[in-house]
Amino acid sequence: MSQHKHSAACACGIDAHAHVVPENFPAYIGSKAPSDWPAMAAAQACHRNVMISGKVYRTVSDKCWDTPKRLDDLADMGLALQAVSPMPELLSYWMAPADGQQLLRFLNDQIASMVAESGGKLAGLGAVPLQDVDLAIRELEYCVKVLGFPGVEVGSNVNGEPIGAAKFDPFFEACEALGACVFVHAIRPAGMERLVGPAPLQQVLAYPGDVGLAAASVITSNLLVRRPRLRIAFSHGGGTLGLLLPRLQQGWGVFPALKDSVQEAPAEQARKLFYDTLVFDDNALRYLVQTFGASQLLVGTDYPFNFHDRLPVQRVEAAGFDAETVAALVHRNAGRFLGITKEST
Numbered sequence: 001m002s003q004h005k006h007s008a009a010c011a012c013g014i015d016a017h018a019h020v021v022p023e024n025f026p027a028y029i030g031s032k033a034p035s036d037w038p039a040m041a042a043a044q045a046c047h048r049n050v051m052i053s054g055k056v057y058r059t060v061s062d063k064c065w066d067t068p069k070r071l072d073d074l075a076d077m078g079l080a081l082q083a084v085s086p087m088p089e090l091l092s093y094w095m096a097p098a099d100g101q102q103l104l105r106f107l108n109d110q111i112a113s114m115v116a117e118s119g120g121k122l123a124g125l126g127a128v129p130l131q132d133v134d135l136a137i138r139e140l141e142y143c144v145k146v147l148g149f150p151g152v153e154v155g156s157n158v159n160g161e162p163i164g165a166a167k168f169d170p171f172f173e174a175c176e177a178l179g180a181c182v183f184v185h186a187i188r189p190a191g192m193e194r195l196v197g198p199a200p201l202q203q204v205l206a207y208p209g210d211v212g213l214a215a216a217s218v219i220t221s222n223l224l225v226r227r228p229r230l231r232i233a234f235s236h237g238g239g240t241l242g243l244l245l246p247r248l249q250q251g252w253g254v255f256p257a258l259k260d261s262v263q264e265a266p267a268e269q270a271r272k273l274f275y276d277t278l279v280f281d282d283n284a285l286r287y288l289v290q291t292f293g294a295s296q297l298l299v300g301t302d303y304p305f306n307f308h309d310r311l312p313v314q315r316v317e318a319a320g321f322d323a324e325t326v327a328a329l330v331h332r333n334a335g336r337f338l339g340i341t342k343e344s345t
Contacts, residue, residue, distance in 0.1 A: 011074070011075045011078055011079060011080055012078075012080045012330065012331050013077070013078045013079040013080060013081075013299050013312065013313040013330045013331055014079070014080065014081045014082075014083070014298065014299060014330070014331045014334035014335060014338070014340075015077070015079050015081070015082040015083065015299050015300065015301050015303065015312065015334075016083045016183060016233060016274075016276055016298045016299065016300055016334050016337060016338065017083075017085075017183065017185075017235055017276045017278060017299075017300030017301060017302060018082045018083065018084050018085070018300075018301055018302070018303040018304070019064065019084065019085060019086065019087045019088075019302065019303070019304070019305065020064060020065065020084045020085065020086055020087070020107070020110065020111055020114065021050060021060045021064035021065060021086070021087045021090070022040075022064075022065055022106070022107065022110045023040065023048070023062070023065040023066075024040050025037070025038045025039055025040060025103070025106070026102075026103075026106050028099070028102075029102065030098075030099070030102075034095050034096065034099050035053055035054075036052050036053045036092075036094065036095065037095075037099070037103070038050060038051065038052050038057075038090065038103070039051045041056075043059050046061055046062045047059050047060065047061050047062070048060060048062075050087070050089075052089065057089060058087070058089075058305075060087075060304075060305070061304055063303075063304035064087075064304055065110075065114075067114045067117045067118055067122070068117075070082070070114075070122075070303075070304065071118060071119075071121055071122075073303070073304070074121060077301065077303070077310065077311065077312060077313065078311070078312065078313025078314060078330070079299075079312075079313070080121070080331070081120075081121055081122070081123060081334075081340075082121065082122055082123070082301075082303070083122075083123045083124070083125050083150070083183070083334075083338060084111060084114065084115075084122055084123070084124060084125065085111075085124075085125035085126075085127070085152075085153035085183060085185070086104075086107050086111070086127045086153060088153070088155060088185045088186065088187045089187070090103070090104075090107060090127065091104070091127055091130075091153070091154070091155050091187060092104065092129070093129070093130055093131045093155060093158045093159050093187070094131070094159060095129075095131070097129050097131050097132035097135050098135075100129035100131060100132075101129045101132075101135050101139060104126075104127040104128060104129055104139060105139065105142070107126075107127055108124070108126040108127060108139070108142065108143055108147060108149075109147075111124040111125075111126060111147075111149075112124055112147045112148075112149075115149075123149070123150055123338060123340075124143070124147060124148075124149040124150075125149060125150070125151050125152055125153045125181075125183050126139070126140075126142075126143030126147065126149045126151075126152045126153070127139075127152060127153055128140050128143070128152055128154070128171075130154060130155070130158045130168065130171065131158060131159060133167060133168060133170055133171050136171050137170065137171055137174045140152055140171070140174055140175065140178065140180060141174075141178070143180070144178045144179075144180050145178075149180075150180065150181055150338040150339050150340070151175070151180040151181030151182055151183065151231070151338070151339075152175070152180060152181075152182060152183070153182075153183045153184075153185055154182055154183070154184055154185075155184070155185060155186070155187030155188070156184055156185065156186045156187055156189070156210045156211050156213070156214035157187065157188070157189075157190070157210060157213075157214060160190075162213060162214055162217035163184060163214050163217060163218065164214070164216075164217025164218045164219075164220060164221035164223060165217070165221070166221070169223070169226070172223060172227050172230055172232075173227065175227075175230060176227045176229050176230045179229075179339055181231040181232070181233065181337050181338055181339060182230070182231070182232040182233070183232075183233050183235070184211065184214055184215070184232060184233065184234045184235060185211075185235045186206070186207035186208070186210045186211045186214075186235060186236065186239070187210070189202065189206035189207055189209060189210035190206070190209065190210055190213065191206050191209055191210075192206055200307075203307055204307075207235075207236060207239065208236045208237075208239035208240055209239060209240050210239065211234050211235055211236050211238060211239030211240070211241070212238060212239035212240030212241040212242075212244055213239075213240075214234065214239075215234045215238050215239065215241040215270075215273060216241060216244055216248065218232065218269075218273065219248065219262070219266050219269045219270060219273075220248075220258075220261070220262055220266075222262065222263045222264065222269075224269055224272045224273065225263050225264050225269070228272075231274065231336070231337050231339070232273055232274065233273070233274035233275060233276065233298065233337055234273060234274070234275050234276070235276055235278065235300060236276065236278050236279065236300075237275050237276060237277065237278060237279040237284065237285075237288050238273070238275040238288070238292070241270065241275075242284075242287060242288055242291050242292070245266060245267060245270050245291060248266040249265065249266045249267045252265060252266050270291070270292055271292055271293045271296060272296075273292070273296065274296050274297070274298055274333065274337050275288060275292055275296060275297055275298075276297070276298055276299065276300025277297055277298065277299050277300055277309075277312065277315070277316060277329060278300040278301065278302060278309055278312075280309065282315075282318060282319045282320070285297075285315070285316070285319045286319055286320070286321075289321070289325065289329070294321075294324075294325045294328050294329070295328060295333060296333065297328075297329045297333060298329065298333040298334035298337055299312045299313065299316065299329065299330060299331075299334060300312070313330050316329045316330055317330075
């Protein structure tokens with residue numbers, strides 16, 4: 001166990017939460033491009049602007065698409081492997097399904113190229129057009145069977161519908177059947193009208209709220225009761241779920257309607273989900289391990305955006321866990337989530 005004590009030195013971490021933006025976007029091949037079809041525009045050195053609906057959505061660095069530059073950063077972060085998924089706004093659920101599928105196929109192929117270039121240091125989490133469940137299942141099959149990805153990234157909601165909604169169950173059934181993991185990231189979150197301040201508050205405050213509600217919807221819809229082999233992880237430490245869960249558990253014991261509809265104790269269901277460690281605080285991380293279990297937390301960084309954890313493995317090591325728990329959080333749990341290993345902690 002001692003070799004795991006200083007895992008930053010061995011650079012053995014697995015990052016399940018990192019993003020890709022392509023250097024360029026393809027031209028739309030239909031007759032009329034959607035108004036929100038993304039494009040790239042030049043910015044300062046080593047950066048480009050992602051343009052959506054004629055406005056700058058985000059300025060991103062070339063580490064979003066430059067595989068060698070990305071790989072150069074992994075060792076200092078304590079990482080041996082990084083699972084990469086599209087910048088969430090690119091999931092494009094608001095487009096017509098055929099348009100969204102065209103864009104996501106391009107992104108999935110771009111990710112596959114980066115994985116191939118990485119020499120085994122990157123793994124791909126693809127994107128699917130969940131605004132059309134049948135089309136999403138077909139793209140899921142392409143990601144898993146053709147590109148060899150371990151799974152996909154999905155948004156916390158699809159045009160306002162939480163992922164626990166019944167309409168998405170066939171998709172999760174397909175994920176379970178294929179052995180594909182699912183990484184849930186906040187997207188176009190609820191509650192923006194309640195924020196006071198500049199635009200980055202969407203990422204800082206509204207994202208965790210939407211992820212928490214998405215995770216709660218998975219529990220209250222009994223998704224893992226129906227799909228016990230599904231591996232599903234939530235970004236940003238599960239967002240607000242950690243603090244909502246005691247209320248949900250208490251309410252389950254108080255309200256007969258909740259007891260009737262939620263088939264297994266919320267606290268038990270929550271310990272079957274995975275969560276990343278991206279909470280920026282030792283006390284919060286310890287609470288998540290206590291609440292969800294040492295077997296359910298995995299490293300997440302949000303690399304390479306400015307708001308990312310630059311020392312994710314050191315942060316886990318500094319939280320005061322024993323060596324076995326450090327090894328679980330740093331790489332073992334992510335290995336299970338991604339289907340790389342069957343090892344349990």
